[in-house]
Amino acid sequence: MTPPMVDPLRDAAVCRTLYLFAQGIDLREWDTLRSVLADEVTIDYTSYRGGEPVVMAAQDWIGKARRRFATMTATQHSMTNPRVDGTGEQVTCRMYVEAHHVAVIDGTEESCRIGGEYVDELHLIEGDWLITTLRLDVRWFQGNRAVLDLPTN
Amino acid sequence: MSDRLEDRAAIEQQMFTYARATDWLEPENHRLVFADDCVFASPHSGDLHGPDAVVEWMSRVLQPFEATQHLIGNITITFTGDDDADAVSYVQAWHRYRDAEKPDMILWGEYHDRWARIDGTWRIRERRVKEAGFQPPREGGVLNPRRAKG
Numbered sequence: 001m002t003p004p005m006v007d008p009l010r011d012a013a014v015c016r017t018l019y020l021f022a023q024g025i026d027l028r029e030w031d032t033l034r035s036v037l038a039d040e041v042t043i044d045y046t047s048y049r050g051g052e053p054v055v056m057a058a059q060d061w062i063g064k065a066r067r068r069f070a071t072m073t074a075t076q077h078s079m080t081n082p083r084v085d086g087t088g089e090q091v092t093c094r095m096y097v098e099a100h101h102v103a104v105i106d107g108t109e110e111s112c113r114i115g116g117e118y119v120d121e122l123h124l125i126e127g128d129w130l131i132t133t134l135r136l137d138v139r140w141f142q143g144n145r146a147v148l149d150l151p152t153n
Numbered sequence: 154m155s156d157r158l159e160d161r162a163a164i165e166q167q168m169f170t171y172a173r174a175t176d177w178l179e180p181e182n183h184r185l186v187f188a189d190d191c192v193f194a195s196p197h198s199g200d201l202h203g204p205d206a207v208v209e210w211m212s213r214v215l216q217p218f219e220a221t222q223h224l225i226g227n228i229t230i231t232f233t234g235d236d237d238a239d240a241v242s243y244v245q246a247w248h249r250y251r252d253a254e255k256p257d258m259i260l261w262g263e264y265h266d267r268w269a270r271i272d273g274t275w276r277i278r279e280r281r282v283k284e285a286g287f288q289p290p291r292e293g294g295v296l297n298p299r300r301a302k303g
Contacts, residue, residue, distance in 0.1 A: 006159065008158045008161070080224050096172070116222075139176075142257055
């Protein structure tokens, strides 16, 4: 076995896309979130939501995300340990994530942390690395999981 | 800095390979990271010499855990030669026990490394684990890595 090849400039650009993804969610910067997604995105959260992966227009998925995260007072997606594999204009990026979610339930602040890995596919589209597949492989939960499933408006 | 960009990226990737090898219980991938003459040292392991000892110890101490996750960050790399570097990185290591009665354990600490490029691949020649704190709190370890350096 040999270590994976690295392409520092490409890998930095790919990682920047994923860090902006986290920033878009955590700071509720929806334009930033939109800027890192391709027009159509495959969403695969089946590791903790079940079901099947779905293909959605980016704007529609952002609408769902806005409603979901509106139920929470704060989130923070800490992302690290990136590994970028691929050649040409398509790569897969594996990135550790620890996502901290905070919400008020019945007047009490509750939190839930999710640990796992994003296994995302990105394509080079008009000079930018954009997310075309968003997959979250959950490894663990800690805290009150009700925080993740509060009713949306 | 830019003239060593590829070397920095290669060392960082090896740091992440170490984390994944630990978290996915892939002992063979630990061998990718450590030099044949490596030393691995933590307050719990003592000084381990060579990849075989590292893999054996890792496999044993990780047995009680159902899952772990090592988040690596704040990486600083200082090149001390064409094929040598020192590095410090932060680690937050989350551990879930197979015994559901035991609470999750989190270690915050630092890796203090010496790296060497051997046959074209950057490998750890020495890794010393400095423990900054635990949750839940417990005895042992070094409370503050900087304090330990004097």
